[in-house]
Amino acid sequence: xxxxxxxxxxxxxxxxxxxxxxxxxxxxxxxxxxxxxxxxxxxxxxxxxxxxxxxxxxxxxxxxxxxxxxxxxxxxxxxxxxxxxxxxxxxxxxxxxxxxxxxxxxxxxxxxxxxxxxxxxxxxxxxxxxxxxxxxxxxxxxxxxxxxxxxxxxxxxxxxxxxxxxxxxxxxxxxxxxxxxxxxxxxxxxxxxxxxxxxxxxxxxxxxxxxxxxxxxxxxxxxxxxxxxxxxxxxxxxxxxxxxxxxxxxxxxxxxxxxxxxxxxxxxxxxxxxxxxxxxxxxxxxxxxxxxxxxxxxxxxxxxxxxxxxxxxxxxxxxxxxxxxxxxxxxxxxxxxxxxxxxxxxxxxxxxxxxxxxxxxxxxxxxxxxxxxxxxxxxxxxxxxxxxxxxxxxxxxxxxxxxxxxxxxxxxxxxxxxxxxxxxxxxxxxxxxxxxxxxxxxxxxxxxxxxxxxxxxxxxxxxxxxxxxxxxxxxxxxxxxxxxxxxxxxxxxxxxxxxxxxxxxxxxxxxxxxxxxxxxxxxxxxxxxxxxxxxxxxxxxxxxxxxxxxxxxxxxxxxxxxxxxxxxxxxxxxxxxxxxxxxxxxxxxxxxxxxxxxxxxxxxxxxxxxxxxxxxxxxxxxxxxxxxxxxxxxxxxxxxxxxx
Numbered sequence: 001x002x003x004x005x006x007x008x009x010x011x012x013x014x015x016x017x018x019x020x021x022x023x024x025x026x027x028x029x030x031x032x033x034x035x036x037x038x039x040x041x042x043x044x045x046x047x048x049x050x051x052x053x054x055x056x057x058x059x060x061x062x063x064x065x066x067x068x069x070x071x072x073x074x075x076x077x078x079x080x081x082x083x084x085x086x087x088x089x090x091x092x093x094x095x096x097x098x099x100x101x102x103x104x105x106x107x108x109x110x111x112x113x114x115x116x117x118x119x120x121x122x123x124x125x126x127x128x129x130x131x132x133x134x135x136x137x138x139x140x141x142x143x144x145x146x147x148x149x150x151x152x153x154x155x156x157x158x159x160x161x162x163x164x165x166x167x168x169x170x171x172x173x174x175x176x177x178x179x180x181x182x183x184x185x186x187x188x189x190x191x192x193x194x195x196x197x198x199x200x201x202x203x204x205x206x207x208x209x210x211x212x213x214x215x216x217x218x219x220x221x222x223x224x225x226x227x228x229x230x231x232x233x234x235x236x237x238x239x240x241x242x243x244x245x246x247x248x249x250x251x252x253x254x255x256x257x258x259x260x261x262x263x264x265x266x267x268x269x270x271x272x273x274x275x276x277x278x279x280x281x282x283x284x285x286x287x288x289x290x291x292x293x294x295x296x297x298x299x300x301x302x303x304x305x306x307x308x309x310x311x312x313x314x315x316x317x318x319x320x321x322x323x324x325x326x327x328x329x330x331x332x333x334x335x336x337x338x339x340x341x342x343x344x345x346x347x348x349x350x351x352x353x354x355x356x357x358x359x360x361x362x363x364x365x366x367x368x369x370x371x372x373x374x375x376x377x378x379x380x381x382x383x384x385x386x387x388x389x390x391x392x393x394x395x396x397x398x399x400x401x402x403x404x405x406x407x408x409x410x411x412x413x414x415x416x417x418x419x420x421x422x423x424x425x426x427x428x429x430x431x432x433x434x435x436x437x438x439x440x441x442x443x444x445x446x447x448x449x450x451x452x453x454x455x456x457x458x459x460x461x462x463x464x465x466x467x468x469x470x471x472x473x474x475x476x477x478x479x480x481x482x483x484x485x486x487x488x489x490x491x492x493x494x495x496x497x498x499x500x501x502x503x504x505x506x507x508x509x510x511x512x513x514x515x516x517x518x519x520x521x522x523x524x525x526x527x528x529x530x531x532x533x534x535x536x537x538x539x540x541x542x543x544x545x546x547x548x549x550x551x552x553x554x555x556x557x558x559x560x561x562x563x564x565x566x567x568x569x570x571x572x573x574x575x576x577x578x579x580x581x582x583x584x585x586x587x588x589x590x591x592x593x594x595x596x597x598x599x600x601x602x603x604x605x606x607x608x609x610x611x612x613x614x615x616x617x618x619x620x621x622x623x624x625x626x627x628x629x630x631x632x633x634x635x636x637x638x639x640x641x642x643x644x
Contacts, residue, residue, distance in 0.1 A: 019045040019048065019049060019103070020045075021034070021038060021041055021042045021045055022042065022045050022046065022049065022098055022099070022103045023103060023104070025099055025100075025101065025103065026101055027081065027100055027101045027126075028075035028079075028080065028081075028099050028100050028101075028126065029079065029081070031072060031075050031076050031099060032076055036275065036276060039072055039076070039275050040275065042072060042099070043068045043069055043072060043275070043303075044303075046068050046094075046095045046098055046099075047065060047068060047303045047304065049098060049103075049106060050064055050065060050094060051304065053094075053106070053107070053109065056107075057110060057111070057443070058110075058443070059094075059109065059110055059117060059443075060091040060092065060094070060117060061301075061307060062300045062301035062307045062308075063091055063092040063163075063300060064091075064092050064093075064094040064095060065300070065301050065302050065303050065304055065307055065308075066092070066191070066193050066272075066298045066299055066300040066301060066302050067092045067095060067161075067191060067272075067298060068095045068302070068303070069272060069273045069274070069275045069278060069298075070161070070189070070191060070272050070278060070296060070298060071095040071096050071099065072095070072099070072275055073275050073278035073279045073282055074159065074161070074189070074282065075096075075099060075100075076275075076279055077279055077282040077283050077286060078157055078159060078282070078286065080100075080126050080159075081125055081126065082155075082156055083156055083157040083158070083159065084128060084141060084144045084145070084148075084156060084157065084158040084159065085126070085128070085159050085161070086128060086129060086131065086137040086140050086141050086144075086158075086159070086160045086161070087119055087131060087137065087161050088131060088134060088135065088136070088137035088138075088160065088161060088162035088163060088166050089131060089132070089133070089134040089137075089162075089163060089166055090118035090119050090130070090131035090132050090447070091117065091118060091132075092163075092191075093118065093119050093127075094106075094109070094117075096119075096126065097109070097115060097123075097124075100124055100126040101124060101126075102115060102123065102124065110443035110444075110445075110614060111443070111614075111615065112613065112614065112615025112616060112619060112620075113613075113615070116130075116445055116614055117443060117444065117445065117614065118130060118131060118132045118444075118445065118447055119131050128140075128144070130446070130447060131447070132411075132444070132445075132446075132447020132448055133411070133412065133415065133447065134163075134165070134166035134169055134385045135162075135166045135169030135170075135171045135172050135385060136171060137160040137161065137162050137166075138160045138162060138171075138172055138175035138176065138179065138188055139171055139172075139174070139175040139178075140160070141158045141159065141160035141186060141188070142158075142175055142178055142179045142182065142184070142186060144158045145158040145184045145185060145186050146182060146184060149184055157185065157187065157286055158185070158186050158187070159186075159187045159188075159189060160186070160187070160188050160189065161189045161191055162188065162189070162190060162191065163190075163191045163192075163193065164190060164191065164192040164193065164194065165362060165384070165385060166385050167190060168384045168385065168386060169384075169385050169386055170386060170388060170389065176259070176262050176264060177262065179262075179264060179291045180262035180263035180264050180291065181263070183263060183289075183290045183291065184290070184291070185288075185289060185290060185291070186290075186291040186292070187282070187285045187286060187291075187292050187294060188264070188291065188292065188293045188294070189282075189294050189296055190268075190293055190294065190295045190296065191272065191296055191298055192269065192272075192295060192296065192297050192298065193297075193298045193299060193300040194300075259293050263290065263291070264290075264291045264292070264293050265288055265290060265291065265292045265293065266292075266293050266295065267281060267284065267285060267292060267293070267294050267295065268281070268293075268294055268295025268296060268297075269295040269296070269297045270294070270295070270296055270297065271296075271297060272296035272297055272298035273298060273299065273302055278296065281294055282294065334496045335471075335496040335497060335498075335499060336471070336496065336497060337494065337495060337496055337497060338436075338468070338471070338474065338492035338493060338494075338495060338496075338497045338528070339367060339368050339436055339492075339494070340368055341471050341474045341475070341492075341497050342367070342368075342407070342434055342436065342474060342478075342490075342492060343367070343368045343369060343371065343372060344475070345474055345475035345478045345479075346358055346369070346372055346405060346407070346434075346478070347371065347372050347375065348475065349405075349475075349478055349479065349482060350372065350375075350376050350379060353403065353482060354379075355401065355402050355403045355482075356379065356402070356403045356404075356405065356482065357379040357380070357381065357394075357397055357402055357403070357404045357405065358372055358376075358379065358380055358381070358404070358405045358407055359381045359382075359383065359390050359393060359394050359397075359404055359405065359406050359407065360381070360382050360383075360390070360406075360407045360408065361382070361383055361384065361385055361386060361387045361390045361408050361412060362382060362383075362384050362385045363407075363408065363409060363412070363436075364382050366409070366436070367407050367408075367409075367436055369407065381393070387408060387412055387413060387415040387416040388415060388416045388418070388419050390406055390408065390416065391406060391413075391416040391419035391420055391423060391424060391431070392416075392419045392423045394406050394424070394431045395419070395423035395424050395427060395429050395431060398424075398429040398430060398431050399427075399429065403430060403432065403482050404431055404432070405432045405433075405434055405478075406431060406432065406433050406434065407434045407436065408433070408434075408435070408436070409435070409436050409437040409448070409450060410435040410436070410437055410438040410439075410450025410451075410452075410453040410491060411437065411441075411447070411448050411449065411450045413433065413435060413453065414452065414453075414456065417456065420433075420457070420460065420487075421460060424487050425460035425461060425462050425463055425487055428462045428486055428487070429487060430481075430482075430484060430485050430486055430487060430488070431487050432478070432481045432482065432487075432488055432489075432490070433457070433487070433488070433489040433490070434478075434489075434490050434492075435450065435453050435457075435489055435490065435491040435492070436450075436492065436494070437450045437493065437494045438450040438453055438467070438491035438492055438493055438527070438577070438578070439451070439491075439493035439494070439495070439527075439528065439577035439578060439617075440493070440494075440577060440607075440612060440617045440620050440621065441494050441617070442494065442614070442615065442616055442617040442620070443614050443615065443616070444614060445612075445613060445614030445615075446611040446612055446613065446614070449611075449612055450491070450493075450578075451578050451579045451607055451612065452578070452579050453489070453491055453578070454491070454526075454554055454576065454578040454579070454582065454583045454584060455578070455579060455581060455582030455583055455586075456582075457489045457555075458554055458555040458582070458587065459582070460487075462486045462487055463486070463487050463488070463489065463555060464481075464484060464486060464487070464488040464489070464509065464553070464555060464556070465488070465489050465491070465553065465554045465555040466480075466481075466488065466489065466490050466491075466507075466552055466553055466554075467490065467491045467492065467526050467527030467528070467551075467552070467554070468490070468492060468497075468527065468528075468552075469498065469513075469515075469525060469527060469528065469529075469530030469531075469550040469551075469552070470497060470498040470499065470500045470504075470530060470531075470550075471497035471498060471499055471500075472499075472500070472503075472504055473504040473507070473550075473552075474490070474492065474497070476504050476506070476507045477490050477507055477552075478490065479507075480507040480509075484509070491527060492527065492528065493527070493528045493577060493617075494617070495528055495617065497528075498528070498530060498531040500515075502515075507552070509553070509556065510553050510556035510557065510558055510559075511552065511553070511558055511561075512524075512549050512550060512551050512552050512553065512558040512561045513549070513550040513552060514547065514548070514549050514550075515530070515534065515548045515549065515550050516534065516537055516546065516547060516548040517547055518537070518544070518545035518546040518547040518548075519545055519547075519570075520544040520545045520546060520570065520639070521544065521546055521547070521570050521571040521572065521573070521601075521635060521638060521639065522546065522547040522548070522549060522565040522570065522571070522572045522573070523536060523537060523546055523547070523548050523549070523572075523573045523574075523575060523631065523635065524549045524551050524561070524565065524572060524573070524574045524575070524584075524588065525548065525549065525550060525551060525574075525575045525576075526551040526554055526574070526575070526576040526578075526583075526584040527551075527576065527577060528577060529575040529576055529577050529626065530548070530550050532575065532621070532626060532627060532628045532631055533548050533575050533631060534548055535628035535631075536628045536629075536631035536632040536635065538628075539628055539629065539632040540632050540635055540636075543636075544635060544636075544639065546635065547565070549561060549565070551584065554583075554584045554587050555587065557584075557587050557588065557591050559591055559595065562588060562591040562592055562595065562597070563595055563597065566592060566597045566598060566599075566601065566602075569598070569601065569642060570601060571601040571602075571603065571635070571638035571639060571641075571642055572588070572601060572602050572603070572638075573602075573603045573604075573605060573631065573634050573635055573638060574588050574602070574603070574604050574605065574606075575605045575606075575626065575631055576605070576606045577606075577607070577621070577626065578606060578607060579606065579607050579609070580604060580606035580607060580608060580609065581609055583604075583606050584606070585602075585604030585605070585606055586604070588602065588604070589602060589604070600641075600642075601638060601641075601642055603634050603637070603638050605625050605626055605630070605631060605634055606626075607624050607626070608624060612624070
């Protein structure tokens with residue numbers, strides 16, 4: 001990023017053509033021909049591109065600024081056209097994309113038909129997995145190295161880059177346990193920036209703080225490494241003495257090294273923004289037999305002062321213009337999103353009911369729960385990126401008489417599937433699941449779309465599954481859930497909440513709400529698709545007189561509503577923002593069959609059996625038949641079929 005004399009980025013936004021070093025890279029191999037100064041200049045160009053991007057759209061920002069030098073060093077020391085590189089979580093791969101032949105397409109990132117904001121094997125040989133969930137990089141890297149070893153691909157190296165926020169995930173320690181037993185060559189880069197999306201939490205975070213902050217250990221470690229470089233690699237008594245001294249220092253100062261006890265060589269911590277230093281240590285790790293963990297300290301938002309000072313806001317900020325080092329964000333328009341209504345409902349409930357707790361998994365900011373955390377610090381629990389633990393933890397609280405609310409994105413709750421089954425549903429405990437981002441999440445794409453929760457939640461005995469169609473009924477559903485002595489879930493999308501000028505009918509178990517009466521046919525909407533259903537009915541006014549039903553429940557479904565909707569040969573169109581397989585439409589048909597009703601007039605509108613691309617949410621809904629016009633067309637088609 002070009003900077004002014006005060007050290008802040010220049011206010012001018014440069015075109016893609018004004019980044020000559022990036023523009024010259026057909027792939028990352030060209031980095032090895034650059035001087036150290038040219039690598040530093042490449043880092044500046046990358047930061048400039050990232051700032052330019054944020055002037056046009058929301059995107060992951062602070063995390064990408066933090067890994068620029070690390071990314072360059074990795075690609076200088078390894079050839080990831082054949083070596084293996086896994087970026088954990090994946091939202092920090094923008095620098096990686098810029099230097100692996102995708103610079104000229106970078107302006108399209110997070111737009112429909114353009115580059116994905118996460119690794120994507122369809123884009124480049126440099127991307128091996130479409131990683132969008134945290135914690136799995138070490139496992140996949142261990143598997144890659146094992147597979148290469150079995151097939152005698154001994155020259156291939158495997159590298160996993162994982163952040164300190166993702167590091168406490170249970171699967172990481174499962175992978176470390178396996179890696180330490182296999183002892184295959186492997187480099188694990190621990191990118192320690194003291195952050196997840198929000199400030200990290202937990203004992204592992206404190207452990208890393210001790211590793212990073214002990215200057216005596218850090219200085220002595222560097223000296224040990226410097227001396228080791230001047231002795232033979234194996235067998236020399238001096239080398240063994242120094243290694244023993246190093247182990248003794250670790251044991252004496254830090255109470256034992258967790259990683260070394262797992263047979264994983266620990267190296268670091270080192271400055272992750274010093275390209276030359278990182279290259280040196282990566283080369284050392286590459287040549288060291290067995291698994292090596294390189295602890296790299298970086299700063300989230302590095303190189304852009306506002307992002308470094310507030311990395312939580314700048315994780316995925318709204319589009320902004322830079323004004324001499326000050327980010328001027330654009331004003332958002334539209335109605336408040338469901339997420340804010342959920343927060344207010346949680347806050348109000350916790351004020352009234354001291355049994356209520358809230359549990360999240362490193363998504364306090366994404367779920368807009370900061371005010372709840374501040375108001376109820378003793379009943380708010382952020383367990384880190386550990387969704388399985390979050391659900392089992394909630395089950396334990398619930399068993400004592402509390403009413404825990406597990407507030408997690410739909411796509412991330414999938415990681416706790418077994419705990420939903422075993423610890424909650426099987427025990428019939430009244431844990432409340434609030435599934436944010438249920439449905440299409442727009443530019444985040446297939447790793448983040450919450451399309452499967454209807455199917456994976458409604459199959460469990462004892463589970464009640466709800467979805468609000470408009471803003472004011474969300475709090476009513478939450479209040480109902482706290483009085484219901486069985487597990488329940490409430491799903492809602494990343495979208496503005498419909499405001500209806502009506503007092504919601506009281507929430508009753510398994511009962512829908514009729515919003516509009518008509519005699520020609522019925523649109524039954526589950527959740528936020530109620531808004532499109534009402535708009536479709538308006539489009540059909542004068543042509544067809546449509547009943548619009550707000551389903552509210554998929555489990556138990558309103559059997560009487562199903563029966564009444566199919567009377568007299570009328571058609572029914574069900575609409576949901578979720579996967580068709582196992583979704584609300586499936587539940588509707590199952591109910592109709594059980595009641596021996598004629599199902600020929602049923603049309604199910606839902607998302608197809610495929611992973612949906614990234615793009616604008618409204619465009620994606622229309623493309624897949626869930627826009628108001630497409631719903632209206634489905635009604636016309638149903639009428640025509642009935643007439644024939």
